[in-house]
Amino acid sequence: MSTTALASRADVEEFGRELDRIRDEITASLGDRDAAYIRGVIAAQRKLELGGRALLFASWLPPAWAAGTAALAAAKILENMEIGHNVLHGQWDWMRDPKIHSTTWEWDTASPADQWKHSHNFIHHTWTNVLGKDRDIGYSLLRVSPEQRWHPVYLLQPIYNLLLALTFEYGIALYDLEVERIPSGDKSVAEALTQLRAIAGKVRRQIVKDYLAFPLLAGPAFLPVLAGNLTANLTRNLWAHTIIFCGHFPEGAEVFTEDQLAGETRGEWYVRQLLGSCNIDGSRLLHLMSGNLSHQIEHHLFPDLPSNRYAEIASRVRALCERFELPYNSGTLARQTSSVYKRILRLALPGTGRHRPESAAPPAPDLHAVG
Secondary structure, eight states, rough: OGGGTSSSSHHHHHHHHHHHHHHHHHHHSSHHHHHHHHHHHHHHHHHHHHHHHHHHTTTSSSSHHHHHHHHHHHHHHHIIIIIIIITTTTTGGGGGGSOOOTTTOOOOOOOOOHHHHHIIIIIISSSBBBBBTOOTSGGGOOOSSSTTTOGGGGGGHHHHHHHHHHHHHHHHHHHHGGGGGGGTTTOOHHHHHHHHHHHHHHHHHHHHHIIIIHHHHHHHHHHHHHHHHHHHHHHHHHHHHHHHHHHHHHHHHBBBGGGGGOOOOOHHHHHHHHHHEEEEEEOHHHHHHHTTTGGHHHHHSTSOOOOGGGHHHHHHHHHHHHHHHHOEEEEEEHHHHHHHHHHHHEEESSSOOOOOOOGGOOSSSSOOOOO
C-alpha cells in the first residue's frame, strides 16, 4: 500500500510495534475499574429508560412528555452506542460475565446482533475503506469518495441520505442482507430469506414493544406515549447516523484499492485504519453518548479494547502520529458533520473526482482477515 509515501517501511513497522505495545499495556491493566465502568453505564441506562417510560405514562402533561421522551432517547442512544456496539465487539468479554458478553447481548435496534457482528465486526473492520470490499463506503447508496464511479442515481443522494438518517436502524438491518451478492451467486436466495426472516422477527418485536405494548399500557395516554417513543427512536437514528458518518466520511479520510493491500503487514494494517478513520473532539459527555466512536481512530486500531480506555489511548496515538509524521484527522462535531454533508452534496455531481481504478472494481470471492 502507499504508506511508504508517508513514512518509510521501517517506520511503518515500528509504528505498528508501538501500537502493539499500547495494546499489551492496556490489556494487562484491565480490571475492576473497567468492569465497574460498564456495569455503571448499564445501570444508568436502565434507570434512564425506566424513568423515561414512567414519565411518559403521565404524558398528557407536556413537561412530562418532554422529559420522558428526552430520557428515553438518551437511554436508547446509550444502549446502542456505548453499550450495544461495544459489547457486541467483544470489548467486555474478558470479564467472563455471561450477561455482558458478545455472544449473549441483543440490542435495542432493528438489526439482529449476529448479522450486524458479521457485516460490521468482520467485513467493515477487516476491509476498512477498501473500495469494493468495505460496504460501509456509502452503504451501497451514497457516493462518499471521489474514487467511486459516478452514476446519475447519485444526483438524488442528498435526499436519500436524509431518509437514511431518519430510518437508520432499518437501513442498517436491511443493509446487512447484502442482496447485491445474490445475482452473482455469491449468496443464495435461501440464505437471504433466512436472514430476512430473522430481521422481520426483530423488527416486529421492536415495533410491538415501542408502538403497541407500552402505548397500550398507558391507557388514555396511548397517543402521547406512541409519539414519545417515535420521537425517541427518531432522535437515536439521527444521532447514530451523524456519529457513524463522521467516523469515515469527512474530508481527509482515505480510501484504498484491493491491490494496495497485497502483502499488507501488521504495521500497514494499522496505518490503513488510521488514514481511513476520523475523530470528533468534544467533552466527556459527547464521548459517552457517541459510544466513544468519537475516538474512531482508536476504535479502529483496537476494536476489541474497552471503549472507556480510548481517551487515554488517543493522546498516545496522537503523539505517535506526530513522531512518525502521519496525519491524525480530528475536529469538532460541527466541523466533521459539515465536512460530511459538503462531501455528500459535492459528490452527487459528476466530474468532481477521479475514476475508480479498474483493479478495485470486482469484489474478490474470499475474505482474509489481516492484522
